[in-house]
Amino acid sequence: MSEVVNHTDIASDGAVSPSEPVVFEPVESEPVASDSVAADRPPLYGRKVLSFVRRSARLDDRLQRAWDAYADRYLLDIAAGEGSLNVRDGLRFDAEFVRSTWDNDRPLIVEIGTGQGENVVAAAAAHPELNFLALEVYDPGVAHTLLLAGKQDLANIRIAQVNAPELFKACDAGVLAEVWTFFPDPWPKMKHHKRRIVQPELAGDVRRALVDGGVWRIATDIEDYALHVHEVMDDAAGFENVGSLTVSLPTEHVGKGNADTAADLPHADFRESVRFEGRVLTNFEKKGLAAGRVIHDFTYRAV
Template identity: 30%
Template sequence: MTDDTPPSAEWRNFYGRIHGKTLRPAQKVYLSEDLASLRPAGVTREDNPARDPIDPAGIFGDDRPIWLEIGFGGGEHLVHMAARYPEIGIVGCEPFVNGVAMLLGKIRQAGVTNLAVHPGDARDLMEVLPDASVAKAFLNYPDPWPKRRHHRRRFVTQDHLRSLARVMQPGAEFRVATDIPDYVRQTLKEVPQAGFDLVGEGGVAWGDWLSTRYEQKALREGRVPHYVTFRRR
């Protein structure tokens, strides 16, 4: 497929590569020993070809509120939030294998038990979650797809955002953090059209925010972080 392929004809990724540097031996152990017990069942097309809805209560074994992080990078923010809010169940989605391995190491170190990990496309999870099943969602430093012809691959497009809106509860908070001004522009334009109200935006982070390695890299390179908060209508 090419960049001229009609939107209905392809399943565009809103992320880049899924493999990076060679995994360290310890990271391979984390993947082989820890991942299976942390990944939600019935999410992949192989496990659930009919795309039947899953029961969110089955992810953590109870009816606790579910939060969702779309692309957790190295997992710093995900583990931080899990430790800060032990009563919440947080599901992180990340197709980048190295990031998944890094997260699993952090989970071991922190000892948190309220995390689930989908090592793949967040759209696969959103596709099988029931309506209004997510109480909060995070999109932190997503792939910016800087070339104009690739902007339709960003997560903040209607196809992705409407899927997110469907699974979020009325009044649920959606946070976006990025250091790319044009990503902020597109976020402010597209997210409200998908059923969200803007709550606030600017250079001041949320009170429970943990600066990630991607944010630290942006700061070192002179880019300014921007934080945007929406609420599901």
């Protein structure tokens, strides 16, 4: 049985009501092994750790109409089955797939976790010379992105409701021009940091998917997540941090219960980027700024 609990974390670019039910998908338990064998395994061996939780949320009438009107045009049919967020077996996300989907060979930008779709749709409207793919797992976010794209009759955007790391594993080398990950779920509790979307394995898959010289743009308003990004990306193979700003950050991690101790921890200087002009100022970012949080921007170039 799935466990239903209440969840109040903020997902990518979208707030969740504290009373909204969250369905945690059952995860296959780790097989029993001897101590000597288990010691040689990665800490999460046998488990599929997701950067999100499945939410059972109904669409209101407006979003349901948008889904019905625009899903056939914009929503890619690449999931393993109805209701699944797994990418179907055998999918090859290559240049031919891009050409057949967008009917051209223009550079493709993928945004991981588009939330309500404000940023990716605005970018698609401003840059008809580029192609865009929005990755989002939550039904309301997908529906709202469909609504925004459909109202503007955009031809250069598609949406995929799948688990992003699985899609990147299906990508051919050099098929993407840029990848964007703006304000991902911070997973503030220390025990949940392993769920953060920016991870070494995903970095390797993103690097393979990017064309040489392509970039992965990341932004967060959580100081501890900024440290996490630096730890994963600054020394990641095939990437160069091209930031031009010097930012001081704690060198130790804090969690949801002790974040107020960060100022007293040892600090070090890190390189980050100026704000990406191609990112619109969404309501989510406005709320972070109003709360006094600092926005951390990162640009990692594929080399």
